[in-house]
Amino acid sequence: MFTSFKRIIKWGLTNFWRNGWLSTATVSIMSLTLLVISVLLMVNVIANTVLENLQGKIDISVYFKLDTSEEEILKVKSQLEKLQEVENINYVSQNEALIKFKEKHKDNPILLQSLEELEFNPLEASLNIKAKEANQYASINQFLEGVYYKDIIDKVNYLQNKEVIEKMHKIIVDVKTGGWGLSLLLALIVFLVTFNAIRLAIYSSREEINVMKLVGASKWFIRGPFFVEGIIYGLVATIVTIAILYPIFYFTSPKISSFLPISDIFSYFKANLLSFFLLLLIVGVFLGGFSSLIAVRKYLRE
């Protein structure tokens, strides 16, 4: 049993080496497949980061009338926090609003002077609310429109931003669905291309399979070396892919970071190198081994 296993591995390795050109061609095609899959993964990671970034920029602010006590505002805050849709709430008191206002307009002395001349703080306290999903602002707004809050709320800026928020939400959903759809389609295409490349490689060995049968080799003894060869295709292709991706990310990362609101892709790639390698290895080995078994099966039955 162990001897057979050892011989199957030996022949798998020998065939891989001796079928030099065929192995190179198959490994190249499989590397391209893994490259496409890696790029798709990275594009999805980048798109998600960009979308999260955009989503983080959406919020609504509730402004309270000047005579509302802090206690009442905090009560509204705690009630809002009980809502499932709410991610977090930031309370900005009248004083904080004033400080922010002064900071923002420090270069505008006229505005600041006119503010000084007023004997009270004209800025309203507010709650900045972030929802978990962009489409949940409508229901948060509906909650705030309840009768109980009408007397203390001056305005909610949801209505002014409604259109932008909804458009943004639509873009986020579209990009996510479209991205996944496109990725799946491309992944399927490259999968089929690789599958056929391996089938063609084994097609050239169909006569050999027949000879092995005549010599009295068992099905596993015939199948085994091809299966091992398929696994080696996957293994070598994974190493080649990582070796290609490493410099690509190294050189393109600063450029991508300069026009997209994301941090360094190369660092992300480096930090996840092992899981990335394992993921590609699993895909490659599975694709190689599985395609080989399917292809050999056809000629074993003939």
Added chain:
Amino acid sequence: MIEFKNISKYYHGDCIALKDVTFSIRPREFVSVVGRSGAGKTTLLKLLLREEEPTEGKILVDGRSIKHLKEKEIPAYRRKIGAIFQDFKLLPNKTAYENIAFAMEVGGRSEQEIAEDVPQILSLIELVDRADNFPCQLSGGEKQRVAIGRALIHKPDILLADEPTGNLDPLHTWDIIRLLCRINELGTTVILATHDREIINALGKRVVSLDRGRVIRDEENGRYIV
């Protein structure tokens, strides 16, 4: 040892390859099966190798019908029968040594046995100095000798030779025939399918003549008459 009992084989329903073939072969016999192309010689050998099954009739080897062999038993059965073919059927990516050793490996023989037996066979077929050559580096005669070496490695009781000299020049042809005779003298039953009149007439052994799938003649010390 081998009995063909009322064997018929039809392809695609009505194309007759063999019709009601009955004869038997004794242990250590050298039998030539002759006939024109399409007479049914190769089909007969394919049935004996269990590459195909007869449409009617049965084949007994050592008293056992090979029709009832289970799928799993076929590899072991084939290892008991050596076979050589007109197109040699060597593994192109393996050297002469490896082609012969491969037949032992599939039978689960140990590395030590392989290291002892393969050189012996190589010297029997006089190819010791070509052991590390791939089939594409060997001549037709040398390829066929490797194929014979591979067929003999299990010390089979039966050796099937399907037009083994079809692709060889006269010099190599006689090399191969002499080798087959020697193997037969050492105790192996040899079944030779050929349409080479000269060989048959020179051998002076049993000849079974086929014509359009039927046995038309079966003679000891026979000659090729069609």
